[in-house]
Amino acid sequence: MKYLFPVLCSLFLSLACTAQTGGGVKSAGNTGAAQGIRMNLDDITAQTAIENVIFDTDFSPWGRLIFPADSGYRSGTTLGSLRLTWYSHIDAAKTVEIVRYFKNQTLRGGQFFFDIYTEEEKRLDPRKRNTGLFFFRGKKGAKSAICSAGGGFAYVGAMHDSFPHALELSKHGYNAFALIYRPGSQTACEDLARAIAFMHEYAAELQIDTADYSLWGGSAGARMAAWLGSLGTERFGEKVYPRPAAVIMQYTGLSEVYGNEPPTYACVGTADGIASFRVMEDRIRRIKSNGTDAEIEIFEGLPHGFGLGTGTVAEGWIDNAMKFWERNIQKR
Template identity: 65%
Template structure:
């Protein structure tokens, strides 16, 4: 095996690593400038609005990506055809990263935030994908065009892609879950409520659960999937009171919904490693499992 990456590895060297073929640039925010000297240790310099960025986790992710490739796995899938990308060049910076869990196991689709200005996958979706795959789930992380409408269109296409290729991917798409943090949480909620047909695809089955982190979305339409939320009390971007109101409204409809509020925690804590939120992903996965078992 080639030499593994370390915290001192330069981001530009990782992007250009031959193992990552034509998608290395999408491991990092494609919509933000990246200095030639930026290393994994200082990745938080470009992840605006995010706290608790863990260099050890970043190293672990890129090393696992490379190892999976060297072991013969395909970890990246285009969701648009070459013709579609030619018609809309912005679609070049889209796609699905995939960490395979147990063949035939359920699907989780994770959507990073970034204020619809960029995609913060290295902190806000790849770590989740990695941990979900460890649990045996087939975990995907979407790289989308960072505007609210196009982001939802890309998520709808990703859901369609996985449905249409479920046999090839060896996944169980029934009762799939949608995960997201910040802007990504809004995407998950909107697709959960509106469905794929509202964003340009044919109608595919609704998700079995929506998992949301730190976003200030209240909208409730009456057809929300079971929903889990976590947020901190010191989040200056996403109000925990608004999320409490949303969960209460969903519960009032008879739909399962839960919220965890973490005292003193701010925005963008990701997995919450080393914070009061550590372990929230286990609770969210258990919530999703409960909905699967009941249906």
């Protein structure tokens, strides 16, 4: 299977190396923060310490996965000052909203974090302890989506690149999952395949509709969505599950087209120094030439990692992506 995943581009590798030099890579579990913190909902503001969120007893044991498990890829000490490697336009208000959403869910007593691997699987591969699905509940019985953040296959930038998307989808009534996966192109796709399997196997308990589901991703996460959409769960260690009704991709310079791509929406900025808008535009053109629905939005002057695009020329792209998905649900 190695031929499916060529070595990451030198830009990603050099940036990843740069992010790990200097003070050295630290684990989020070794920050020295006091244990046993329990925040009130009103305590969660832009001034809230990131460590207080990680170690909040209501968020145990998954609080450490809200932010990158490898803290070498983030900076800032508060929710308002959070910065993630390779990402622009991090919205502090959205970061606060997401943490408050998690706190609200814990206060209501509902489960919204799910392990995708058993204890035995995690014992055999300890990296699987840093995986799981955050569930953003929409309407019961509504369609479902899985969002995968980017991070150059070096870390998972969920706070900016998948949590906001999943939350927005849930506000529109959809049931959305945000995947925390093992960095690395192969392992990330294995984890996404497992997440798809989990979603289908527990659909009745979760009260969700998995028919015509969609896969969403930014940067590395967009590659994951595209690869699973084209190659299927069976190519990554799971049994055969239905392919997605739509793949939604943000800012990734993926060029390969196999000829069996699902309907695909893409968006990217012209000032993206990591993902070429021309490469993305060409891929969409080739998918369309195969008779498959495909669409791209190109935003003048935007760099890599604009997320929801709030306050930029890209604002509203997620509404267009949802309409694209809905259009392809209706076609099936």
